[in-house]
Amino acid sequence: MAPGQTFIRWKPTGLYNAMINPLINYTIKGAIWYQGESNTGKPKEYGDLLTTMILDWRNKWNQKDMPFFIVQLANFMEPKSQPVESNWAELRAQQRRISQTLPNTGLAVIIDVGEWNDIHPLNKKTVGDRLALQELKVTERKNIVADG
Incomplete structure (x- = not known):
């Protein structure tokens, strides 16, 4: 491996060129986006970045209405006894706003599924079940309660 190649995959262009562009x-039917932790340092930017990415992917796949499902950040870290400002909460709010603003998007809320000491929830089944409900609501137009 050439010097510096190890780190290109962590750069936005490296991730896109290596993992999305190929x-x-x-043909795809939709996308699931389960990310956000690395953006909690600047949560207000996240809404614009995610919106731009969704629109770009829809354009690249030539599907203006391609379904796009977002997994909201899970609870993580020790709970606070008093309300405090939280970049994590702000990022979750951005994820929610996008799911309510852009057509053919859904949000799987997993605030109750996370682990205080692990950024990746162990309960993957509940995450999948909630994504499936969003798909039925958004794509299949089923009249179901899919939002938390």
Whole structure:
């Protein structure tokens, strides 16, 4: 591996060019986005970044209404006994706003599923079940309660 190649995958262009761009010629029916922790330092920017990415992916796959499902950040870290400002809460609010603003998007709320000491919830089944409900509501137009 050439010097510096190890770190290119963590750069936005490296991630896109290595992981998304090679898929553009494939047919997809939708996307699930389960990310956000690395953006909690600047949560107000996240809404614009995610919106731009969703619109770009829809454009790249030539599907203006491609379903896009967001997994909201889970609870993580020790709970606070008093209300405090929280970048995590702000980022969750941005995820919620996007899911209510952009058409054909859904939000799987998992605030109750996380672990205080692990950024990745152990309960993957509940996350999948909630994503499935969003898909039925958004894509299949089922009249179901899918929002938390």
